[in-house]
Amino acid sequence: MKNALIATALVAAIGLLAGCSSQGNDSLGNPAAGEQLANTKGAATGQSCIDCHGAGGNAPIDATYPKLGGQYRDYLVHALQMYRSGDRSNALMSQQARDLTDEQIRDLAAYFASQPTQLRDLSPH
Template sequence: MTNASRLAIALLATLAVAACSKSEPEAAAGAEEHAAAGHSSAGLPSGRIAAGEELAKAKGKATGQSCIDCHGSEGNAPIDDPSPKLGGQYADYIPHALQQYRAGDRQHPLMTPQAATLGDQDIADLAAYFGSRQGQLRDLHGVE
């Protein structure tokens, strides 16, 4: 083994020990700061429930529809089978879906134009609102 290899292994071991040596309160505080900063897998700011509720009720310029027109006031009464229930939805489902509609990577006659005008804060707010509602989601894992 070369000296460079030994040095690399020693350096990695030192970094691993340092990372694992954080006390639980320090690690928990770091996780809380991360959550408070609004970090999500969608890369959005923290959502505001009240702002999301107002936005969910507002008629979109592109379609003349609001979120609640199609998904229900609590997000649990979609107007048709293909429309998902949004109430109590997983934290990053709505942000990722809306970002995909906004980018044109996901297509729907109403959702694509509706999402096209949403900013990152709008998406975070809608996700916070619908995520805070009582959910009626079911885990279908193992259902035949």
């Protein structure tokens, strides 16, 4: 009896997880939607994410611009939210992020996090 209840609970949990993942745009973001958004020119600046950060976020046009490909999704969400709110200051990024919705931020973060990484540790060894 106890094993049957556990088995039923596991089947229900797996069903819920499968249902969530099949929607494609959950709280973790949708990489495909993020890719489309990353290639869309923003009204505020006339630039897209890719224009400055390069293909897959790994080829910035300026050495001072960060590589985004492979970056932690949570970090990217937090950074974009901070630019949007003005708590993190950068004239270009604040304008780019100003009108992004929470969903768009999650989608962009999911896209860049899914890209191959060229990030490296800059700390002295």
